[in-house]
Amino acid sequence: MSRILITGINGQLGFELRRSLAMLGECISLDRQQLDLSRPADIAAVLDQYQPDIIVNPAAYTAVDKAESDTELAHAVNAAAPAAMAGWAAAKNALLLHYSTDYVFDGDKAMPYEEDDATSPQSVYGRSKCQGEQAIRASGANHIILRTSWVVGAHGGNFLKTIMRLARERDSLNVVADQIGAPTPAALIADVTAHIIKQWQTNQDQQLLGTYHLTSSGSTSWHGYTAYLLALAERYGVALQLKPENLHAIPGSAYPTPAKRPGNSRLNCSKIQDAFGLIMPAWQSGVEQVFQQIFNS
Structure with missing residues (x-):
């Protein structure tokens, strides 16, 4: 049985991974107190303590x-x-996901981004994530990197929760309409992760390793996303102060x-669908499920 170590279990994705990976092995779920990623020099000692076969980060x-x-x-x-996790994984022949x-x-490309498109991060956050990817690849560790975007879930903070709070408080709202992407449920990412790990456990096929894009299918703008949330609120009887006619589209330049922010956050998911036999659901269905979880509970 695999020993699977999951970091960041109090985040919206970590929370869902605890559920999705529970049946795949002995799961060790660590929060920030138990594994503090702001202290990279301490990571190897924690991993030595638990000796995982698979690290999910x-x-x-x-x-x-x-x-x-x-x-x-x-x-x-x-x-x-x-980088520290990858170094440990390389030395121990563990898998880092x-x-x-x-x-x-x-974010300037006209089409959805593919895995081998050139990276060009425009922010400190983007550069730091890009450097993390590069360090993992350079380590020689068995690794899978899943790039995703616009993550939404019932647990933790996200755009859906922020918009619904504002829609209850305000009678008018301006939302950016020239940034596009695919709202992607944390539960979907967690379920696909479980599917990938199960395949890795079966045959440890080196061809499964590498970088993949993982989002819901379709795309929308932040403004279109908000309009859909207002429609869901009406459908499910969630009272809001904001009326759809008072939702206004603005350019990103009007909200510095x-x-x-990337103008185009769309990611082409053909590679992961082909490699693992998956079909990504439409973003609307995932958002509706999260909406129901939050407001029908």
């Missing part, structure tokens, strides 16, 4: 704007910590942020 510094002024911490958690982001790209 959803933990990350994800405060995109704060990272612009907190460069050292973002680098420690997103670059140096994965790590998550990355659309922010490794510049410390970190530059």
Whole structure:
């Protein structure tokens, strides 16, 4: 039986991974107190203590704007910590499954990004995640990197929860309409992770290793996403102050942020679908499931 170590279990993805991986082996679920990724030099000792066969690392510094002024911490958690895990995994012949982001790209491409497109991060967060990827690849460890974007879940903070809070408080709302991506449920990412690990446990096929894109299918803008949430609220009888006619589309330039956001966050998922026999569900179905979890519970 595999020993699987999961980091960052209090995040929205870590929470779902505890559920999805529970039947695949002996799961060791660590929070920030038990494995502090801001102290990369201490990571090997913790891994020595648990001796995992598989390390699953959803933990990350994800405060995109704060990272612009907190460069050292973002680098420690997103670059140096994965490098330390990869070094340990290489020495012990363990598998490292790590998550990355659309922010490794510049967001200027007209089409969805493919795995081998050139990276060109435009923010501290994006650079730190890109450096983490590079360190893992350079380590020689058995690794799988899953790039995803626009993650949403019932557990933890995300765009859906922020918008629903604002829609209850305000009677007018401006939302960016020129940044596009695919809202992707943490539960979907966790379930696909379990599917991948199960295949790895079966045959340890080296051809399964590498970098993959993983998002829901289809795409929308932040404004389109918000409009869909308002429609769901009406369908499920969730009372809001904000009316759909008072939801206004604005360009990203009208809402400046410390970190530059990618205009195009779409990721081409053909590679992962072909390699693992998957069909990605439409973003709307995943968002609706999360919405029901939050508001029908």
